[in-house]
Each structure stands twice: as C-alpha cells, then as structure tokens.
Amino acid sequence: MNLSNSTELICFLVLAAVVVSGSMGVVLLENIVYSAFLLGGVFMAVAGLYLLLNASFVAAAQVLVYVGAVNVLIIFAIMLVNKRENMKPIEGLQLRRLVSGGVCAAMLALLFRVVVKTPWELPGPPAIGEEATERIGEHLFTDYLLPFELASVLLLMAMIGAIVLARRDVLVEDVGTGQPVDQGLIEKSDTPLLPDQSIS
C-alpha cells in the first residue's frame, strides 16, 4: 500500500462518513435551518467524492449548481415560510416511522446484497482522467446533442413556471366583489382561502 493509495482511501472514508452522517442530520434534526446548512455540507462532500473519481468538471458543476443555487434557494424558501408552528400531533406517528424505517432498512439490505454479489467486470477500460472535460464537451455536442438542447428548453420552462407560480398577487381589488385585495405575500392574518379539513 503506497502513499497515494492510502491517502485516497482516507479521503474516501472521511467523505463517506460526512455524507452519511450529514444526510442523517438533514432528515433527523428538528430545526430546519440546521438541516439546510448540513445539506450544503453533504453536497460539498459529494463533490469531493466526484474529485476522487477523476471528474473535476462534474465536481465543479456540483458545487456551482447545488451549493451555489439549490441550497441558497432552499435557505431562501425557509426564510420565507419560517413561521414557528407547533404541528398537531397525529396518532401512530412513531409506529409509522418505525415501519418505514424497517422498509428502508430492508431495501438497503437488498441493495447491499446486489452490490456485493454482482460480478462487476473489473477492471474496466483505463480512465482518461484529466481529459474528461473535453470528452464531456464532445459528447454534449455530438451524440447527446438532442438532450442538451432539450435541457435548455426545460430550464426555460422551469424558469417561467417558477416565476408564474411564486409571483406576488398584483390585483389591487378583487374582480368579483370590488373589495381591496390583501397584498401581503407571507404574513397573511386573515383566514385561509381554502377550508381547513384537517380537523374533521
């Protein structure tokens, strides 16, 4: 075992521990703000795993898109809807958690068995390492050109859809009744528009 190999192994073990414990924190912590920041840590650790796999371009894209955009978007959403609310206790919640945990553990065991028992054709062809970025560019503009163009259309659609869905209501008065419309985006003190059916 030489130095570079053992360094790689240690890096992998540290990153894997960060990924697993961080994601446990994301789903288990009570405070959603802690979860959001831990999620950023998990994304960074996943980018580190990509670096270990000789994929510097995708690691950079992961940091830019996930940590820079998605995580910031999630934190903004938390700030917009962060009202302390005591969620009504529902019966059988613990049982539900236990049962779903059992199902997830069973699926994990199944995946472990598949991973360990499958005869992977190792070693594959030699990795091209640092040329990966060029190869990704070649792929995107030759055999994956159609998905690439479709992705741009998808991003445009998502952008317009998000703007339309999250837009503030700009009507000054109600069309039907002529009453002035409440313009508050978040702190809406009046009753909800839809009847609350959770009580029944």
Add this chain to the structure above:
Amino acid sequence: MLDFSNGQVPLQAYLLVAAILFCIGIWGLINSRNAVRVLMSIELMLNAVNINLMSFSSYLDGELIRGQVFAVFVITVAAAEAAVGLAILLSLYRNRVTVDMERFNLLRW
C-alpha cells in the same frame, strides 16, 4: 466482502455509500412533516443516483465516461425541479398558511 487490501477504493464502496444515501433520502421523504425537508430529501436521493452514475463511469466506462454526461443532465433537471418545487411550496403556503404535509390533504379521498 469489500477488498481494501491493495489500498485502492473498490467500486462497491462507492455503491454502498450511494445506497445508504438513497435509503436515508427515501426515509426522509416519507416521514418529513415540513414540506421544505421533503424537497431536501429529494435532493439527497438525486445525489445518491449521481454518485452511482459517476462511480460506474469511472470504474467500468473510463473510456467514454457516459455516466458523467448523464450526471450533468441529472444536475440540470434537479435544479429545475428545486426551483419549481419551491415555487409550488410558496404558493401552497400562501393559500394554507402552513408547511405541514399532513394538512395538504384536499385531494385525499
């Protein structure tokens, strides 16, 4: 089971990390009562899939690295999904004034 003896990280280790991350994501998706946490769990699951794609592309397809191209597409779709999901969450919050998943039950039969 896992062969760390020659000091190299085996393919199976990456796959196991991805499997653990995916199962944690599914558990969080089912059990979260806060709608924002549901979106976070979906992001965790997408990342698990990406780790799988990247490790296969590095170990089994090192010449063509098609897995990395797929990972780039998955990242794109995940960004679009997060934007639309959070916009839906905001408009839900405007209508129901809560983020409790148990109270979004208008369509439950």
